[in-house]
Amino acid sequence: MKAAPFAYCRPDSVDEAVDVLAAGDAKVLAGGQSLVPVLAMRLGRPGTLVDITRLPGLDSLVLEDGQLHIGAAVRQRRVERSTEVAAVPLVGRAMPFVGHRELRSRGTVCGSLAHADPAAELPAVAACLGATVVVRGPRGERTVAARELVTGAMTTSVGPDELVTGVRFPVAAPGAGFGFAEIARRHGDFALAGVAVRVRGDEAVLAAFGVSDRPVVRELTVDDPAEAALRPVTDALAREVVDTDGDAHGSRGYRARLLGVLAAREIARAHREAHA
Known part of the structure; x- marks a missing residue:
């Protein structure tokens, strides 16, 4: 068509x-x-x-005031290959999983956030890190917390008369560790289940995607960082947050199983990194 x-x-x-x-x-x-x-x-x-691809100021990619500022016209491939992204390791780790290389050469970071696909990586990463989305409308500029941006599948709190002009990711704090993983039938396909994890001390923030109509964020206290010890906790969390219906690619129970395994593995990995 x-x-x-x-x-x-x-x-x-x-x-x-x-x-x-x-x-x-x-x-x-x-x-x-x-x-x-x-x-x-x-x-x-x-x-x-x-x-909006040629609007002045929307192609900015800068580290400033402890944040990575990414304009609405910045391509995903540019972020993936930039030196600045090293300051926000979780974004760098997630970027190779966003579609395929050819798509990343045209797709934008803010476009992925605004599209709000339930299986998208970047909305979950933004929610996990506590990023801030900058929006301009007839009433001026406002900011939206990434955790409050997505209100449902393909739906955000950005009005039809508003424009996302950028996103601000906080740089990694000293002593923080990160984990990212997803399961898809093929690399670049929509994720059946995925997690973005941030750990500092014994506190972990986990954002799950591909298992609900929006990224699901949970905060956990890590008493024992061993993967085996985490599995009962993450399995219970997975059963709670997975509410998508089953389809030809996987049942609800299968996705919960995937999420429980991925969550335990990446929390343990992030904890090791944080305490290295």
Whole structure:
């Protein structure tokens, strides 16, 4: 199929882009790796596409004030290959799992956050790290905590007249350890289950994805960091948070099993890293 007819707009400023969005029936085009297939299958029929790829300031990738600032036009591949991403190890570890290399060369970090696919890696990483999403709208600029960004499958708290302009990831604190893993039928496919983990001291933050309609974040106290000792805890957590229906790729019980194993393994790994 082909996309339904639409108008194309390339604004010269963020304010102009917001004005077009506020007029209604418009969608933002950044990387297009999620939007274009939706248009091609006619699952979405916006009247106007607002191309933000050349807007001034949205291509910034800088370390500043203890945060990694990533603009809305920054490609995933650029982040993956940057020196700056070393300051936020969990982002660097997750990036190779985001789709395929060809998709990452066009897809954007903020686009993945705004698309809010339940199986996407970056929304879970952002939620695990306590990242902040910057949004501009007719009423000015505001920030949204990454844990509050996704409200359901493919749904966020960003209004139809608002534009995500960037995301801020806090740099890794001294003594922190990280873990990331997912299971997919093939590398680059949608994750059947995945975890992003941050550990500091005996406290762990875990964000699960691919098992619900949004990233599920839980905070745990690690009494015994051995993987075998963690399994009863993570198995119970998995049974609690996995609420997706089964499909041809795996039942609900299978996903819970995967999540329990991955969570225990990555918490143990992150703990070892934190205490190395």
